[in-house]
Amino acid sequence: MDDFQTLARAAAKAMRAVFPETPCQRNEHLSALYDADIWLKREDLSPVRSYKLRGAFNAMRKVRGAKSFVCASAGNHAQGMAYMCREFGVPGVVFMPVTTPQQKIDKTRMFGGAFIEIRLIGDYFDDTLAEAQAFCRQSGGHFLAPFDDADVIEGQATVAAEIEAQAGIPQRIVLPVGGGGLAAGVRRYFGPDMPITFVEPAGGASLTAAVEAGAPVTLNKVDSFVDGAAVARIGAAPWEVLQTTAPGDVLTAPEDRICTTMVRMLNLEGIVLEPAGALSVDALGDIVEEIRGQRVVCITSGGNFDFERLPEVRERAQRYSGVKKYLILRLPQRPGALRDFLDTLGPEDDITRFEYLKKSARNFGSVLIGIETKDARNFKGLFERMDAAGFTYRDTTNDQILSEFLI
CATH class of the missing domain: 3.30.70.260 (ACT domain)
Known part of the structure; x- marks a missing residue:
């Protein structure tokens, strides 16, 4: 057994004391639509409605003697760390941009309770990140990276361990890519022979750019609509795992088309997905010939969707559909x-x-x-x-x- 697999399975087992595994469910509608055996790994059903909880748990349980944990995030990573701060009984400071929607601030505070302090600093994430890192240097807090960390990647790999236990080894996995933590964890767990389709938003295709350049590059502009995956630069640690990715294994999804998938999954399946969480399902139409007759697992990475955005999503879906x-x-x-x-x-x-x-x-x-x-x-x-x-x-x-x- 591969050492990384052993570590990921051990991490998954340890997580059971904190939260249950998420289901891996066969989807009849998608299976019929694409003439394949389509399963959804429902990370949108975790306690914080995203897989980010896993990396936070695994990284934080390995840290000894930290005065506090610190992160910069306006979304799922903040909620994952907040949940674990309360679980482990350790203080945490979450830095968020001033422009963060109140709903995300409230959810982070709800998960962390008295163990979390939220600081709203900066109009843009880069400013927020710089403040968080400066605070760590001054306070001695431990900075919890969202994806560029070996222990975080190991924690995200527990998604793969659960897929194997629940549905066996599929013939293909389709998953979203932002900073690359989930992608690197799943790739390392299943190894280079597992066909994996990586999906990025068209306005934040940092892995695509890195594969083309042969090294991580910083995008000049990022469309923040798919906020859970719109990252300007793939993480250095994930890139070490993903650098052998073939160009044809990375797809980009137009933001407006993602909206059509979100609306369809809500209306037909009653499944609430955030834009990043819909990426894997959205890409199925691009690989329909490759997956015909295959068992395919799509990782629906998150369901933290603010319904105040629904009119915008519906509008964009209608315009894309013509x-x-x-x-x-x-x-x-x-x-x-x-x-x-x-x-x-x-x-x-x-x-x-x-x-x-x-x-x-x-x-x-x-x-x-x-x-x-x-x-x-x-x-x-x-x-x-x-x-x-x-x-x-x-x-x-x-x-x-x-x-x-x-x-």
């Missing part, structure tokens, strides 16, 4: 002009937004219109009718800059 569009319409300033436009709408077209922007000329005005339909193909007919009626318009649905300002 059933909702936003137009800027040049509307003549004359009686009946609006009625003429309404006459171009089909029976399944619905106006969801109508906002007069300004008069663009003496006889014309600009209007922002949101239109939702039941079938994306309906827009072809709508645009043909608008063209025939002589309307001037611009489809701004995929214009990111205009969307940020207007929608």
Whole structure:
């Protein structure tokens, strides 16, 4: 037996005194959809609704004599450390950006109770991280890294140990990648012969960049929508394990497409996934030929989803699916002009937004219109009718800059 496997199994056994294993469940809907045997490793059902609890437990149980534990996080890592501080009865200080949603602050405080102090510092995570590390140097606290730590990686590998015990050794594993702790742990546990598909958000593809460059690189820009996996640079320790990854084994998922997966899993399965937690399921459509007939385990890494974000997720899903569009319409300033436009709408077209922007000329005005339909193909007919009626318009649905300002 491999030494790393032995350590991961021992860590998994030790965890049972603190929290139960998460289920590994066969999903009938996904199995039928992709003509495969699809299982979900439900890390979204852990006590803190993510796998981060595992790495925190394993790293903290090995530290002796720390005055306190310190982390910088606005999400799952903070909640995992807070839970374990209360469990071990040791103080912890969590540094969070000032912009952290109140829901995440409240959950971290709930898990840690009296053992946790939360400090809101910095508008951006880099500033928060620098403050946390400076505090460690001054106070003698132990900095708990979210992924760039051998003991954290070992703790995340307990996911793999549980998969093996619950569902046997699958023919493929699909998992999300952020900083790389989970990816490195699963890769080390199962070894190089296990087919693994690593999935990153398109706006935070740090492993993809590292594989292309042959070394970790820092992304110039990161889209923070998939906040549980949008990391600018793969961790050094995870990279030591992942550096032999083939380019074809790393996929990127568009953020708007991830939203369609979140909505589908919520509506059809009643499973609440955060954006990072939906990555593995979202990628199945990209590897449908490779997985046909295979037993595949998707790791749903987290379910810490703030339902205040649901309107945004639904909106992005509709736009990606093509059933909702936003137009800027040049509307003549004359009686009946609006009625003429309404006459171009089909029976399944619905106006969801109508906002007069300004008069663009003496006889014309600009209007922002949101239109939702039941079938994306309906827009072809709508645009043909608008063209025939002589309307001037611009489809701004995929214009990111205009969307940020207007929608």
